[in-house]
Amino acid sequence: MTLIQSFTEGQEVTGHYLLKSALVKQTNSTPPKDYLDLILADTSGEISAKFWDASSVDKEAFFAPMLVKVRGVVQLYRDRLQFKINKIRPATDEDGFNITDFVRAAPVPPNDLVYTIKTAASSIDDVELQVIIEHCFGKVGDKLMHYPAAKGMHHAFYAGLAYHMVRMLELAEFVCKQRPFLNRDLLVAGIILHDIAKTEELTAELGIVSEYSFTGKLIGHIPLAASWITEAAITHGMDVNSEKIVLLQHMILAHHNLPEWGSTVQPQIPEALALHLIDQMDAKLQAAEDAISMMPNTENWTTPVRALENKAFYRAKGE
16 A cells, blocks of 8 residues: 555556545636546545546545545646546445545544543533533534544544644643643633534534534634533523623633634633633644645655645754
8 A cells, every 4th residue: 555645756556545525627628628626645644636537427426535446647736746547436345445544533542532621621620610511512422532623724634623622731731830820720611612613613524524514604613612601501500691601701702813713802811812822832733743744755845834824844854
């Protein structure tokens, strides 16, 4: 099995890969001709692929996510590797491969991640905050075990959402020890809840987001999470106008900092500022790690990273 990360220009490849995205597009020729614009992936990375000779049957047969067997050649297009597919078919049971073997996942088992999150929640001294978190856990169900944190910006892999939460919780423990004036209960609760409604905002399978849900498109995860807090407070007889509830909602509503990033307000309490900065640090470092780790072995520079002001990053020779 040839890993995508090891692809080189001119290489002929036959193998099984995860079909991560599949779109029908048209060429610029006259008359235009339909083709399949695909993204193939494995645990080492992903590559743009084109199937120029797609039939009407092919256009219905291939959709994401699914496992496919392909044969083709690696080409260079606009200074980036691209895969030209000559033959493609859906994988079968007889091939002996499991789609989960090709799915990129968090480096920590999902059970361990969820256990860490729930342990952090139980360490909160404020009982009402614990009750709110438990209420939100009930709405999420088992989605924390496998949901990504985004479609492509950061932690866009199996159990990426839980991994993002855990990395943030680890950073928060350090920050709270360094800055003991911070309300640890509020910060921990904010971290656990800040992205939890992505489980409703995104439609995902095997850690791959296929689309934003109807609710996700019209409301988004930030207002959704804030509404879940209100719902929890009402359900459990809490005063929705109490300082505690308002502060927790402020944490969620402000964690993206700017309106153009989805926040309705900017951080106006230290814990909200800490949440925003911790979130940014983990998300941006993960985006850099993803770009570096998924580079072809022949490249020194990543493709421009959208989450990092669209800059390309250099991989030092020692890495």
